Amino acid sequence: MWRNCVRLARGLGCGAFLRPDPKVSRCGVVRGLSPAAPCSPLWNSVTWLSQARELKDYALPNSSWSQGMMDLYSRFLEMCKDGTWKRIPSYSNSVDHLPESLKLTSEKERKETRLFPRNMDTEGVGFEYAMFLNTSEKRMVCLFQPGPYLEGPPGFAHGGSTATIIDSTIGGCAIFVAGKVMTANLSINYRNPIPLGSVVLVDSRVDQVEGRKVFLSCQVRSIDGQTLHAEATALFIRVDSTKSLQQQMSSQ
Amino acid sequence: MWRNCVRLARGLGCGAFLRPDPKVSRCGVVRGLSPAAPCSPLWNSVTWLSQARELKDYALPNSSWSQGMMDLYSRFLEMCKDGTWKRIPSYSNSVDHLPESLKLTSEKERKETRLFPRNMDTEGVGFEYAMFLNTSEKRMVCLFQPGPYLEGPPGFAHGGSTATIIDSTIGGCAIFVAGKVMTANLSINYRNPIPLGSVVLVDSRVDQVEGRKVFLSCQVRSIDGQTLHAEATALFIRVDSTKSLQQQMSSQ
Numbered sequence A, B: 001m002w003r004n005c006v007r008l009a010r011g012l013g014c015g016a017f018l019r020p021d022p023k024v025s026r027c028g029v030v031r032g033l034s035p036a037a038p039c040s041p042l043w044n045s046v047t048w049l050s051q052a053r054e055l056k057d058y059a060l061p062n063s064s065w066s067q068g069m070m071d072l073y074s075r076f077l078e079m080c081k082d083g084t085w086k087r088i089p090s091y092s093n094s095v096d097h098l099p100e101s102l103k104l105t106s107e108k109e110r111k112e113t114r115l116f117p118r119n120m121d122t123e124g125v126g127f128e129y130a131m132f133l134n135t136s137e138k139r140m141v142c143l144f145q146p147g148p149y150l151e152g153p154p155g156f157a158h159g160g161s162t163a164t165i166i167d168s169t170i171g172g173c174a175i176f177v178a179g180k181v182m183t184a185n186l187s188i189n190y191r192n193p194i195p196l197g198s199v200v201l202v203d204s205r206v207d208q209v210e211g212r213k214v215f216l217s218c219q220v221r222s223i224d225g226q227t228l229h230a231e232a233t234a235l236f237i238r239v240d241s242t243k244s245l246q247q248q249m250s251s252q
Helices: A004-011 A040-052 A067-080 A105-109 A159-178 A245-250 B004-011 B040-052 B067-080 B105-109 B159-178 B245-250
Strands: A086-088 A127-134 A139-146 A181-190 A200-210 A213-222 A228-238 B086-088 B127-134 B139-146 B181-190 B200-210 B213-222 B228-238
Touching: A067 A086, A067 A127, A067 A139, A127 A159, A139 A159, A159 A181, A159 A200, A159 A213, A159 A228, A159 B159, A159 B181, A181 B159, B067 B086, B067 B127, B067 B139, B127 B159, B139 B159, B159 B181, B159 B200, B159 B213, B159 B228
Parallel strands: none
Antiparallel strands: A086 A127, A127 A139, A139 A200, A181 A228, A181 B181, A200 A213, A213 A228, B086 B127, B127 B139, B139 B200, B181 B228, B200 B213, B213 B228
């Protein structure tokens, strides 16, 4: 399945810039994403889009964020200063972020869709999260504060909401390493329930790249690192634009 | 993790009635859930609660349901007539369904939470679904129509929303067979993306019960059965009320 990470890339305005690196080796080492200036066109385009349109970046602090969330966010912002980490903006409908010339006809017509984890009008009730990327470590982290509308068992986040934030983070990681991808498998071990209103760190990384296959893993931990809430593995497939989605899924 | 199926059972008002069957064998045969009258107190309580309070059952047709969804719903309703299948009601906040005497103090205070797949105010934009249970086959099916606010890749359901409806269905199935459970593992293979606005059938069943472990599997298919969108396996653990959640997860 196409991933929201495709959407993430589009949200960043990098649909026309970000390309899978042809130099990705089969031994798991991705040489294409050096920490020096891997995404300069991408980050330039973010700046351009932000200036050109009034877009709401949902990955910025709001009044619903707890002190724990703010502290963690500040820590990662600090680590962005030397370029090791990059903050990833996030929008509710990435199609609106693209220049008109890049939009598909169907996307121009489909205005009322919303990215699933950004579909709430009220701050704080759903998914509150911010992602940071470390390209040299092939790693994406997500600061996640589940709101009261994500409930499963009383007082705790629904297993589906945990799956959603893992899928979003791990997918974002995959696209920045391998380009356009789709999820083939997601396997989650649930260890400890996540209390609503708490803050957890979703930490994902690319473990290996074999041809079109991208293997990733992820852990969801409490801020202090003491509680492991969930761990996951995922397999993503890099998209071949000459084939249909069905052809690509059947030839995995 | 405690499941939304715990919540489902509470939503049905059966928190005080539904008990794990002590006669569940270790060879995978569950003797406790005979097709004759497995949940009579449960269904009686549903009736009672429905009469006593003005609850909105979200698993009933609304104007957002497509003809395909209505047709499938009617087919399953028809199969309910001889008692083989049961329609499962669904609410946005199950805590409100419990009599005051059964509510925990924390639940009385926590009024503003919502069950994750039922957290939208507007019909049709999020999860539209209805579940049916077949106790003799240890099977739960879910008719699912993903709305435009569940988007991942353009025009298709987010992988996290697919995981959510699978988790809800398979969890519901687990609780009706094994009682109070928590998810230990959920593994999903994504085969074909689900178009927003389409209708799919989520078909889950209990494959085996070994002590406290409940093994289930699930397929998500198009109405005509021709397209396999996703398939999943899950492991649930029956809850021992004498231990904490953490103790139970660590002793799996």
